[in-house]
Amino acid sequence: MNRSYDVCIIGGGAAGLAAAASIDPGIRTCILEKNEILGRKILATGGGRCNLTNAGCEGVSATLDFFALQGLETYCDEEGRYYPYSGCASDVVEVLRRALDEKSCEALTGCEVQEVRQADGGFEIAFRKSAGKRSAQGRPESSYVSVIRAEAVLIASGGKAAPQFGTTGDGYRLARSLGHSITRLYPILTGIECGDLSDLKGIRARGKVRLLKDGRTIAEERGEIQFTKDGLSGICIFDLTPLIHAEEGERPQDAFARYGLVVDLAPDFDQEQIDKRTSTFGILSSRLAARIGLDEIKAWHLPVLGIKGWRDAQASAGGVRLEEVDPESMESKLVPGLYFAGEILDIQGPCGGYNLQNAWETGRKAAKAINEKRKGTF
């Protein structure tokens, strides 16, 4: 056994970094991060601008105060989405990284946690450290397994969405091995597959989209629709995906067959105005108008053949069962000293900053509880 810490944070993403930045100086903390850099997914958020919270989130002011304390100014767009004032996601990572420098926090990157065991009132954490040069595919030349000890462990290793950023669902396995249950997982905030739309690929149009289930409207979103070769994308489409999933035991093909989309590509025009026109061109761009006639412009029916998988998803639905975690301290109700924060939990929000808000908020709650506990225990 090489090293011993008060707290080990598994995952140096949004939740892990917010926690580390909020842990009292003097508490010996380490972050084990699988990637070679911290906050890799944060860099990709909000199209590289990091939509870090939303005016509609309950904890928005605490998050803004937290970032202001780190020296990061923010601005809010007309939709209530907050971004760093510089518009650079990398600045969000940088302020958090600088905050760690001021603490007794060691960030160990290139370290993939493989196992967490309870031992002598604390935990042993086994991880694989990559070493040597990386191949063109990013594989390390070599690696070795190391074990550290910690009095408390915070699992902040994210979900399964966008595994290219390191989130391959490892935390679910770790949580299960410690006795926790994981609710049904499926990718959300991603595109919807509707069949061949290759003639429309790359077009963006304003519209209103209704999601039908068994013929009934269950949700409606308005915004920019992006056409892909096999379906629809864009924030208003992403926000429908949490509602599209198979029930327990249901085959995905059967589940998807129950859904459908009705797209209104002229939401600012009523039927009377449409009836006076001779063509959809002029409301729609020429390529879209070539496909969509006046009879379809306000109600274009599309099937739901599937949704894009984990690689394209922005978030995971499902996760560590909330009944097993104290919502104030984020401490496990099953294993004292074990904490969870971020997307690993069964908490998911729509696009617009809600998922990062969850990560900052739960990470900071866990840190606060660890700080308080430290006064008594370690």
Ligand SMILES: Cc1cc2nc3c(=O)[nH]c(=O)nc-3n(C[C@H](O)[C@H](O)[C@H](O)COP(=O)(O)OP(=O)(O)OC[C@H]3O[C@@H](n4cnc5c(N)ncnc54)[C@H](O)[C@@H]3O)c2cc1C
């Ligand atoms: C392209 C994209 C854009 C997005 N844009 C936004 C946005 O603008 N606003 C918003 O609110 N949300 C956005 N999201 C969602 C948001 O990024 C996530 O919900 C949020 O990052 C979750 O935070 P987290 O700390 O739980 O997980 P992550 O930030 O994913 O961090 C988890 C970390 O744990 C590490 N890890 C995993 N397994 C191990 C292991 N075994 N050992 C060590 N480390 C491990 C991972 O490498 C990763 O760095 C976006 C997501 C994507 C994919």
